[in-house]
Amino acid sequence: MKHIAIIGNGISGVTAARHIRKKSDYQITIISAETKHFFSRTALMYVYMGHMRYQDIKPYEDHFWAKNRIELKQAYVTKVKTKEQALIFSDGEKMTYDELIIASGSKPRFYNWPGQALNGVQGLYSWQDLESMQENTKGIKKAVIVGGGLIGVEMAEMLRSRGIEVTFLVRDKHFWGSVLPKEEGQLISRQVEEHGVQLMLETELEEIIDDGSGKVEAVKTKNGERIDCQFVGLTTGVQPNIDFLKQSEIDCKRGVLVDELLRTNIENIYAIGDCAEFLQHPTGRKNIEQVWYTGKMMGETVAQTICGSPTKYQPGVWFNSAKFFDIEYQTYGYVWPKPKENESHFYWESEEKEKCLRFVYDTKRLNLLALHAFGIRLRHEVVDNWIQTETPIDQVIQNLRQANFDAEFYPKHEKLVQKAFTNRQKQTA
Amino acid sequence: MLNQVDKDISISGGPPISLNGLQKAATILGFSGLFILLLATLNVNFPNHAVWLTISLVSIGGGISLFAYGAYANKTEGIKNDGVYFKSISSRGFWAWVLGIVLTGFYIVLYFFPQYLGLNAEGENSGLIALFDPLSKALSGNPASEWFVYGTLYTMAILFFGIKYLWKYRHNPYQRLRTFSVVFFQTGFAFIIPELMARLNNDSFSLPYYDLKNIWPLNYYNFDQYRVDEFISAGNIGLGLLIFGILSIFVITPILTYKYGKRWYCSWVCGCGGLAETAGDPFRQHSDKSTSAWKVERWVIHSVVVFVVVMTTAVVSTYLSYDAEKYWLTKDVFLIGVAVLLSLVYAIIFAFKRQELKKDAKVAASVYLAIILALIGIHYGSGNSNIFLFEAESLRSTYAFLIGSIFSGVIGTGFYPIFGNRVWCRFGCPMAAILGIQQRFFSKFRITTNGGQCISCGNCSTYCEMGIDVKAYAQKGQNIVRSSCVGCGVCSSVCPRGVLKLENGEDSGASRYEEKPITFGNDGVKLNF
Numbered sequence: 001m002k003h004i005a006i007i008g009n010g011i012s013g014v015t016a017a018r019h020i021r022k023k024s025d026y027q028i029t030i031i032s033a034e035t036k037h038f039f040s041r042t043a044l045m046y047v048y049m050g051h052m053r054y055q056d057i058k059p060y061e062d063h064f065w066a067k068n069r070i071e072l073k074q075a076y077v078t079k080v081k082t083k084e085q086a087l088i089f090s091d092g093e094k095m096t097y098d099e100l101i102i103a104s105g106s107k108p109r110f111y112n113w114p115g116q117a118l119n120g121v122q123g124l125y126s127w128q129d130l131e132s133m134q135e136n137t138k139g140i141k142k143a144v145i146v147g148g149g150l151i152g153v154e155m156a157e158m159l160r161s162r163g164i165e166v167t168f169l170v171r172d173k174h175f176w177g178s179v180l181p182k183e184e185g186q187l188i189s190r191q192v193e194e195h196g197v198q199l200m201l202e203t204e205l206e207e208i209i210d211d212g213s214g215k216v217e218a219v220k221t222k223n224g225e226r227i228d229c230q231f232v233g234l235t236t237g238v239q240p241n242i243d244f245l246k247q248s249e250i251d252c253k254r255g256v257l258v259d260e261l262l263r264t265n266i267e268n269i270y271a272i273g274d275c276a277e278f279l280q281h282p283t284g285r286k287n288i289e290q291v292w293y294t295g296k297m298m299g300e301t302v303a304q305t306i307c308g309s310p311t312k313y314q315p316g317v318w319f320n321s322a323k324f325f326d327i328e329y330q331t332y333g334y335v336w337p338k339p340k341e342n343e344s345h346f347y348w349e350s351e352e353k354e355k356c357l358r359f360v361y362d363t364k365r366l367n368l369l370a371l372h373a374f375g376i377r378l379r380h381e382v383v384d385n386w387i388q389t390e391t392p393i394d395q396v397i398q399n400l401r402q403a404n405f406d407a408e409f410y411p412k413h414e415k416l417v418q419k420a421f422t423n424r425q426k427q428t429a
Numbered sequence: 430m431l432n433q434v435d436k437d438i439s440i441s442g443g444p445p446i447s448l449n450g451l452q453k454a455a456t457i458l459g460f461s462g463l464f465i466l467l468l469a470t471l472n473v474n475f476p477n478h479a480v481w482l483t484i485s486l487v488s489i490g491g492g493i494s495l496f497a498y499g500a501y502a503n504k505t506e507g508i509k510n511d512g513v514y515f516k517s518i519s520s521r522g523f524w525a526w527v528l529g530i531v532l533t534g535f536y537i538v539l540y541f542f543p544q545y546l547g548l549n550a551e552g553e554n555s556g557l558i559a560l561f562d563p564l565s566k567a568l569s570g571n572p573a574s575e576w577f578v579y580g581t582l583y584t585m586a587i588l589f590f591g592i593k594y595l596w597k598y599r600h601n602p603y604q605r606l607r608t609f610s611v612v613f614f615q616t617g618f619a620f621i622i623p624e625l626m627a628r629l630n631n632d633s634f635s636l637p638y639y640d641l642k643n644i645w646p647l648n649y650y651n652f653d654q655y656r657v658d659e660f661i662s663a664g665n666i667g668l669g670l671l672i673f674g675i676l677s678i679f680v681i682t683p684i685l686t687y688k689y690g691k692r693w694y695c696s697w698v699c700g701c702g703g704l705a706e707t708a709g710d711p712f713r714q715h716s717d718k719s720t721s722a723w724k725v726e727r728w729v730i731h732s733v734v735v736f737v738v739v740m741t742t743a744v745v746s747t748y749l750s751y752d753a754e755k756y757w758l759t760k761d762v763f764l765i766g767v768a769v770l771l772s773l774v775y776a777i778i779f780a781f782k783r784q785e786l787k788k789d790a791k792v793a794a795s796v797y798l799a800i801i802l803a804l805i806g807i808h809y810g811s812g813n814s815n816i817f818l819f820e821a822e823s824l825r826s827t828y829a830f831l832i833g834s835i836f837s838g839v840i841g842t843g844f845y846p847i848f849g850n851r852v853w854c855r856f857g858c859p860m861a862a863i864l865g866i867q868q869r870f871f872s873k874f875r876i877t878t879n880g881g882q883c884i885s886c887g888n889c890s891t892y893c894e895m896g897i898d899v900k901a902y903a904q905k906g907q908n909i910v911r912s913s914c915v916g917c918g919v920c921s922s923v924c925p926r927g928v929l930k931l932e933n934g935e936d937s938g939a940s941r942y943e944e945k946p947i948t949f950g951n952d953g954v955k956l957n958f
Contacts, residue, residue, distance in 0.1 A: 011885070022946075043886035050444055050512040052891050059885040059904060061719060161445055161511040194505055292884050297951040304954055314953030321882050323925040326507030326600070330882070330927055377927035380880025380949060405879055405930050407921050409602035 003027040004306060005087060005097035007077050011292055012273025013103030014038045014059075015299025016306075021068050023307040028069070029095070031087070033076035035127050037062060042292055044130045045154045049161040077104075080248045082266045099268045099306055102245070102256055103299070106238035106274040106290055113234075115208030120216040121232040124151055133158075133233075140164060140230035144219050146205045147236035148175050150322050153188070155233045156197050157325055167198045167227055169205055169219075181337050183347055187354055187374055188324050195325050208232055238290055240275040253277055255288050260312045262302045270306070272298035282313050291320055317387045319380065327354055332383040333370025335360050343369060346393070346424065348417045350375075357417060361393040368396045376413065377405035397421045444515035451499030459492020470546060470557040479563035486581075490589045497593035506600035508923055510892070518846065519711045525846035533843030540834045543575035568624035577624075583704060584620040588612055590707035597710075603918045603931070607696060611703035618642045619700050636663050639670055642698050644677040646737040647860035649828060654748040658755075683867055689933055690874025691864035692916020699860075701853060704842065705894065706917060709850025713919065716849035716896035723896065726855055726913065728793070730862045733832060735797045737859040739804065740828045742767050743821035746808075761809070768805050771798060782870045785942075832857060851894040855913055865912030873933045875941045876909035876920065878902060881949035882928045889920035889929060903928050906945035 004020055006013040009032035017028050030038075043057040065072055073095070079088040086096045108123025110116050120136045122129060137143065143159050145152050148170030156166050172178065174185030175192065193199050204222040211217030218228045240255035251257045251265040255277030262270045273295035278287040289295075297315050304311035321330045335358055339345050344363045349356040355375025361368050367390035371383050382403040386396050400414045448456065465485035468475075475481040501509060518524040538545050547556025554562055558573050561581060565573035591612040598604035619640045626636055637656040645651040651674050660671035685693045695702045742764070749760040775798050778786070786794075841853025854861050868874060876899070883906070889899035895913045899920045902909045909929075921929040934941065947954045 040885040040887060042884040043888070046510075046886065046888065049510070050515040051508075051510040052887055053514050056891045057887045059887070059900060163445065293881055293948060293950070296881075296948045297953075300947055300951055300954050311953050314951070316950040316952040319881065319950055321884075321926040326505055328925065328927050377879070377930070380882055384880065384950060405877075405927060407601065407603045407918060407930060408932075409606055411602070 001025065001027050002098045003029065003096070004099050004101065005095065006030045006101040006103055007087070008032055008103035008105055008273070008275075009034070009038045009072070010041060010103060010105050010273060010295065011038075012105075012295035012299045013101060015296045016101050016103065016272060016303050017070050017299075018068070019300050019303030020306055021070060023303065026306075027071070029071040029073055029097075031073045031075055031077060031089075031095075033074065033090075036072055036074050037065070039127065041125070044124070044127070045158050048130060048133065048158045077244055080245060080250065080269075082249045082269065085268065097268075100270070101302060101306075102242075102250075102264070102269065102271040102275060103273045103295075104241045104244070104275045107241040108234060109237045109239040110234055111236060113205055113207055115210060115216070116234065118208055118210055118216045118232075119214050120230055121208055121234065123234050123238075124155055125238060137162065137164060137231050142167070142229045143231040143233060144169065144227055144229040145233040145235060146219075147234065148172060148177070149235060149237065150176075151238075152233070152235035153192060153324050155235055156192060157195070159231075159233075160195055160197065164231070165198070166196070167200060167229070168192065169203045169221065170199065170201050171204050173202055175199070175201075177337060179337065181335070181345070181347070181358065183349060184356065184358065184372075184374060187349070187356060188327070191325050191327050191354060238274065240277065240288065242275050261305050261310055262298060262313055263305075270302050272302050278313075283315060285315075285318065293319065317384050319384070324374075327375050328377065329372070329374050330376075330378050330380075331370070331372035332378065332380070333360065333368075333387045335370045335372045346397075346421060348413075348420050350413060350416070353411075355413065357413075359393060359396065361396075365390070366392045366394070368393055371396075377407075379403045379405040394421075445512035446516045449499050452496050455492045455495035455499055457492075458488050458495060462486065462488025462490075462492060466557060466560070469560040472547070472556050475560065478560050482560050482564060485560075486585060490585060493589035494592050497596045500593075501596040501599075509597050510923065513711075513714060519714070521715065521847055525712075529844055529846045532845065533839055536834075536839040536843045539575055539579055540838060546575050546578065548575050565624075568621065569627035571627060580620055583700070584615050586708040587615045587700075587703045590710070591703075594707050594710055598922065601918075601922055604922060607918065608707065610697045611699075611706055614642050614698045615700050615703045634663055635659055636667060636670065640700070641670075641673070643700070644682065644694075644860060645674060646678075646734070646741065646863070647699070647701075647858060649737050649741065649833060649859075652741060652745050653825075654744075654752075657748075678863075682864065683871070686864050686867040686874075687872050688874075690872050690914070690916050690931075691861070691868045692874070692914075692918075692931070694864060695854060695861060695915035696917045701837065701841070701858065702915060705845075705850040705854060709842075709845050709894070712845045712850045713894035714849070714891050715847065716851060716855065716894050718890050718893070718896050718898045720898075723898075726896070727790070729856045730858070730865075731793065731797070733836075733857055734859040734862045735801065736828060736832065738767075738771070739801060740821075740824045742801075742805070743819070744825050747821040764805050764809060768802055771801060778866075778870060785870065832859075849894060849896070851896075851915070854915065855895050861913070861915070868914070869910065869912035873935070874916065875932060875934060876902075876914065877930045877932050877934070878906055878908055879926075879928045879930065881906060881951070882926050884926055886925060888923040888925065892919050892923050894919070899929070906947075906949050908941055908943065910941050 004026050006017055006029065009030045013030055017030055020026060020028055037058050038060065039054065040057045040059055043052065046052045047054060047057060076090040077087050078090050081088065085098065086094050088094055106125060108125050115121065122132055122136060124133060137159065142165040144167045145155050146169045148168065152168065156168055159166050174182055175188040177185055189199055206220045206222045208216055209218045209220060216230065216232050218226050219232055220226050242252055242256055245252055245256065249266060250269060255275050256264055256271035257279055258264055258271050258276045259279055260282040262272055262276065264271055274290040276298065281287050294315060298313055301311050301313045317333055319332045323329065342362055342364065343360050346359040347356065353375060357371065357373050357376060359368065360370040368386050370387065397418055400417055404414065462485045465481055514520045518528065547554050547558040549555060554572055558575060558578055561573035561578045564581065565571060565577045591608050594608050595605055619642065623638050623640055627638065630636060637659045650656065657671065660667040696706055746760045746764055749756055749758060749763055753759060775794060836857040837853045841857060844852060883900065883903040885900055885904045887900055889903060893899050894917060895915055897911050897914060899909055916931055918931050921931055
């Protein structure tokens with residue numbers, strides 16, 4: 001029987017395993033050094049904050065794996081011998097495979113700052129990172145976070161839940177400037193500050209200072225300012241976790257290079273999830289996609305190919321979500337910080353609550369291209385359909401209620417949005 | 430491991446478990462109120478009962494409110510689960526066990542040894558119950574009983590922990606309205622109205638104590654002979670109440686459950702639900718989410734329904750046959766009616782919903798129906814007064830002891846801090862089971878999963894008080910249609926990605942359950958592979 005080995009038990013690898021099991025009788029082994037069982041990486045923060053325990057963030061009960069004949073191997077892969085079709089583990093053990101899926105995920109990305117290896121300095125990605133954060137923040141008073149993205153704001157929330165003072169260094173003029181337009185960035189900046197985080201915009205890290213014993217004592221910014229702290233969170237992005245493939249025959253750039261069928265240059269080896277890098281993305285998106293949902297879709301897709309029906313990776317309309325302290329965020333389609341040439345934006349913000357919507361539409365053809373929301377829940381299927389069927393913006397605004405996914409009895413925003421839209425139409429006309 | 434963090438760190442950098450100054454003051458205030466009740470129980474003779482009872486109740490209520498204010502007032506609006514698994518009281522630590530033991534002890538004394546609370550068979554109340562006499566006399570005109578004491582404290586708990594819950598969820602209109610509703614129904618319908626109704630009673634006119642929202646089979650005693658007799662003898666009002674009791678379960682309940690799901694009752698109206706949602710809220714995460722617990726739940730709760738049906742049928746048919754001339758309904762008609770009704774329910778479910786039943790459900794339903802019909806048949810054929818092989822009265826007292834007292838009170842509430850706040854509702858309540866069958870098969874209600882947005886974080890499952898593994902559905906893109914769901918809405922509230930929404934959908938049937946095993950938005954993979 002064919003043996004499928006999967007390196008990595010994150011969402012991508014596990015989804016691939018589940019779908020291969022649905023469609024075949026192949027022997028399946030998932031290898032991970034991180035934890036024995038699959039857990040939800042996005043939920044790590046809740047363990048630190050005491051909302052849940054480790055066992056609560058496991059998406060499947062422990063008996064699930066044996067029941068579905070998915071073998072779990074807790075080991076660290078040091079080498080992939082493509083000619084022998086074998087994996088070598090850190091203890092020297094060898095395991096052969098017929099087909100291999102690399103789903104080894106990401107690791108935090110640092111930029112060679114002086115002092116980044118000091119004790120008390122870390123990123124946040126793995127279970128081990130969480131454990132060290134638990135150790136590193138015990139009894140401390142002050143922390144600095146570098147990098148204004150999603151993991152940074154999660155880390156800020158985690159630290160604030162334990163009463164630790166947080167200073168947040170953000171390179172851009174407003175929060176998450178590479179993704180969010182100004183208004184949304186300011187909205188999140190307000191939210192972050194309301195939770196007691198000291199936000200330092202347009203500030204970059206120069207170096208991390210040693211207290212003499214190998215522990216962090218302070219950071220210095222590029223403006224020469226010194227900020228005392230006992231913990232530094234480096235959340236300046238992630239990069240594919242593929243060091244173990246460096247000696248192999250598998251072609252890699254930043255990630256493991258794959259074609260649109262998620263195949264590497266070696267015939268029976270595939271790569272999916274955070275660690276995969278498309279030679280050319282099948283739908284023209286960025287070549288490395290590092291979010292939960294795309295990992296899941298790649299897992300589903302590669303399972304089809306491995307089980308005999310070669311399938312291209314064809315994600316539909318882009319979507320993503322996050323939560324910034326108390327504000328939920330959902331996006332459908334690409335909202336860029338500045339409108340692209342053919343795009344018009346319509347932005348609405350509530351006067352009472354921290355919530356807003358931004359509609360992106362084609363200036364000439366007027367069809368909806370993207371929509372994102374802060375503090376408002378949108379119905380995925382409806383917005384997805386609007387974007388796919390190129391629904392005109394005025395119809396979208398008119399039927400906005402259909403996309404409302406807020407809980408019952410929440411104040412409705414649609415009339416206000418419609419009014420604002422009409423006013424704007426009048427002004428431009 | 431992270432679960433074993435030091436639980437005593439109160440400086441910064443420690444888990445959020447320590448109390449602030451206001452909360453400490455509130456704790457002292459609340460416990461001093463409880464201390465007065467304890468002293469009264471120990472027969473300390475307070476000079477003026479009305480004054481000391483007021484001081485005690487105000488201290489308890491004020492203490493709880495002040496504690497909530499201290500906990501949430503200077504926090505931003507949003508989810509407040511920081512430190513739930515670090516605090517002793519909410520993570521089955523020492524204080525949880527202390528509370529569990531105290532509550533359980535209280536229930537045992539209340540149900541089985543009310544004399545220790547000051548109930549005297551002959552003569553006036555003493556001790557704790559006597560302390561409550563002034564309040565009881567003010568409401569109903571009668572001296573207090575152990576049930577009046579319990580009812581007062583129960584209502585206080587829902588009211589003041591309701592205020593705490595309102596603070597905690599002040600950003601969420603669904604939670605706010607729901608909490609107002611349970612507080613209203615508890616204070617109005619369960620507490621004040623029945624007491625005032627008792628005021629109407631005199632030598633020629635007497636109504637049974639009737640909490641109008643308490644529906645059979647939750648109030649399994651509603652059709653006992655003494656109550657039915659009182660209803661009938663109280664003229665049109667009494668008859669109206671009796672008819673209302675029957676309509677409640679056979680007409681009102683199915684209609685409301687069809688439109689809104691069983692939440693209209695379980696988390697908006699019911700007193701047991703009211704306590705669970707307010708005082709029990711800090712313990713909701715303790716429900717067991719495993720599939721094996723679900724299996725146990727299905728067997729236990731449906732067996733309780735069978736028990737209560739058999740018991741009630743036996744009790745009613747007994748007095749119908751003993752005092753045949755008193756009632757319009759004859760025993761034979763009643764028994765045939767029960768048999769027909771049960772067969773009809775069974776036939777309808779099997780005719781229309783057969784494909785949705787698992788094998789064990791089919792077997793269990795068939796076996797249980799056969800047993801009940803056989804019992805009725807045997808009795809009908811033999812004419813034996815010993816109904817259903819057992820004597821009706823011993824069935825009733827067994828039910829009252831096992832289900833009415835031990836399950837719903839001692840285990841159901843006493844063990845809140847250990848097993849979670851909905852043990853009774855999930856495993857024991859026959860009303861919940863009947864509403865659950867309706868909700869599962871004949872309702873528009875479901876929890877909708879929002880496309881492909883689930884990140885399997887587990888918050889929904891963790892904070893589901895009914896032990897439903899919500900994420901197991903959400904991560905498949907499947908709607909949640911479960912008979913046990915009480916619609917508290919907390920899964921939707923704690924979801925960090927806006928994935929869950931309680932809805933009374935227009936569409937019914939297959940689309941309520943539709944499974945999307947491929948992530949929504951993955952266009953490359955087709956469902957019909």
